[in-house]
Amino acid sequence: MVVGAAAAVVCYCSHSHSPFLLTRFRAVNVNANANGRDTQSESNWTRLQKLAQLDEELRRGDDKAALSLVRDLQGRGLHCFGAARQVPQRLYTLEDLKLNGIDTSSFLAPLDQTLASIDRTLQIALAFAAVSARFAFHLSQLQLLFIALALLFVWTLDQISFNGGVRNLLLDTIGHTFSHKYHNRVIQHEAGHFIIAYLLGVLPKSYTITSLETLTREGSLNVQAGTAFVDFEFLEEINSGKVSAKMLNRFSCIALAGVATEYLLYGYSEGGLGDIAKLDGLLKSLGFTQKKADSQVRWAVLNTILILRRHEKARLQLAVAMSDGKSVGSCIDVIESNIDFEDI
Incomplete structure (x- = not known):
């Protein structure tokens, strides 16, 4: 589930500073000193230092400072943030999706069996x-x-x-x-939201995996799991009544990332009905006709599926990190460490 504004984005929770990230920071720092601080070591050192600072800003709830930190590192340690290669936006038919091995009927109407x-x-x-x-x-x-x-x-x-x-x-x-499959499915679902958001340039700020975790951390009772984002820029556009195509595209893909991930793993999706409903509500609130809404969804489905396929290794490693409760900064480090910049 996604959390955020009027888009398809829903959840809560703030993770504490990760010992894993601090350990990586110390290890890279020592390695940099031993090797004369070559360019790569310096880049990694800077990245881990900034990601530790990012976790602190998110913990304090300073979304603008957190986003500023990440943007300052784009191309200088963080090569993947907002760097995803995307398909051209045009009118795609169901046949176009089938040619890419995508059957939307298997995941656009999820039912949690x-x-x-x-x-x-x-x-x-x-x-x-x-x-x-x-x-x-x-x-x-x-x-x-x-x-x-x-x-x-x-x-x-x-x-x-x-x-x-x-x-x-x-x-x-x-x-x-009692259900390992259910537990794993929820984790993979949220990892899909997280990695698509990051690769499209939307900063995740927290995530939860269970309803009990959401209740104890945020006091929210009726939320199964979710990922929240730094979305104040999106909210500003919503409030102004003018949402740019770029922003809408980002959040359309983020909304569908969870169900798309489940589809790629299992051939169908059980979770994410709320995500789809929120995306549908957003498009209607923006005055989209059914034909225009269908076109937006089909493009987002194709774009999201292709990105997830291209970076499956990173998503799987991210799911492991999220299962272990790693901080947002640690999760970002996992993505950056498992994607070759040339594959973006």
């Missing part, structure tokens, strides 16, 4: 527990009715007060605990 299965299992288990409790504790039908009404009241309260947040928190926690 894993959580649905867990939900059904819980309902069956609850019914079985009720029957077992009746015989074990000799409960009368009236007592069972009171228990059922109490559970119905709790469920209704959750739906009305928290929009199903408690239920979703329970399902997500069970999913991450």
Whole structure:
């Protein structure tokens, strides 16, 4: 899920300073001294130093200072930020996408089968527990009715007060605990948002992997997982009523990056329905006709898929870093270390 303004971008969480990044910083610093601080070592030293500073700015919530740091390093340590090679923007048909091995029907209408299965299992288990409790504790039908009404009241309260947040928190926690595929899928989904944003020139500022993490760090109950971005420039354009094509293109690709990543890995997508809905809402708010919106989405799908295919190694390594809870600066270092600038 993506977090941000009126675009398809949704989430929260701020990661603390990463010991990994500081260790890399010290190691590169020593190596630079031992080798006369050659150009490459100097570049790496500067990058790690600045990325450590970036984490501090993000921790303090100074988005403008954080973005300024990254832009100052473009071409001088950070070669990948905003440097992605993109396809020309024109009217693409579904046939054009199929020629590139893309079947949009497999991921533009995602349905989370894993959580649905867990939900059904819980309902069956609850019914079985009720029957077992009746015989074990000799409960009368009236007592069972009171228990059922109490559970119905709790469920209704959750739906009305928290929009199903408690239920979703329970399902997500069970999913991450007992389903390796679900846990990995969510991580890969968020890694897709992160790397596409970075390569297109939008700075990620935080991410979460579980609903429980989002709740404990941000106090947000009804968010499964997500990546947030430094998007004040986008917000300024939204507020002015004029969104540039460049900015819209960036956030269209970021919104679809999660479902596109799942599609590349599994052949279909389960998560990201909220991302697609937010992108659709943004395009409608900008007055796009259905034909124009379809054209924007098809271009974004093709562009995003091709970038993800080209930098699969970096995305996989990024997913490992995010799974370990690395800081944003450390995650950026992973991207820069796993992409050859000539492949951008």
